[in-house]
Amino acid sequence: xxxxxxxxxxxxxxxxxxxxxxxxxxxxxxxxxxxxxxxxxxxxxxxxxxxxxxxxxxxxxxxxxxxxxxxxxxxxxxxxxxxxxxxx
Numbered sequence: 001x002x003x004x005x006x007x008x009x010x011x012x013x014x015x016x017x018x019x020x021x022x023x024x025x026x027x028x029x030x031x032x033x034x035x036x037x038x039x040x041x042x043x044x045x046x047x048x049x050x051x052x053x054x055x056x057x058x059x060x061x062x063x064x065x066x067x068x069x070x071x072x073x074x075x076x077x078x079x080x081x082x083x084x085x086x087x088x
């Protein structure tokens with residue numbers, strides 16, 4: 001998968017993760033893109049550890065599920081850190 005495909009995957013996976021998570025997460029589209037790409041990388045890494053294969057093709061269901069799962073994890077961590085720093 002090329003860089004452009006990976007950025008599109010990250011943006012869409014980040015947006016889906018934001019829609020799945022309850023509550024209000026801060027950040028705009030740029031933060032969504034960055035967190036989605038980081039989440040896709042994390043999802044690919046988790047997939048390679050568990051299943052022996054990470055992110056494969058753009059239209060592969062496993063690629064999307066791993067990217068969304070990774071994005072949810074990254075958004076949860078980002079939300080915890082952002083809420084913690086706003087209280088200080």
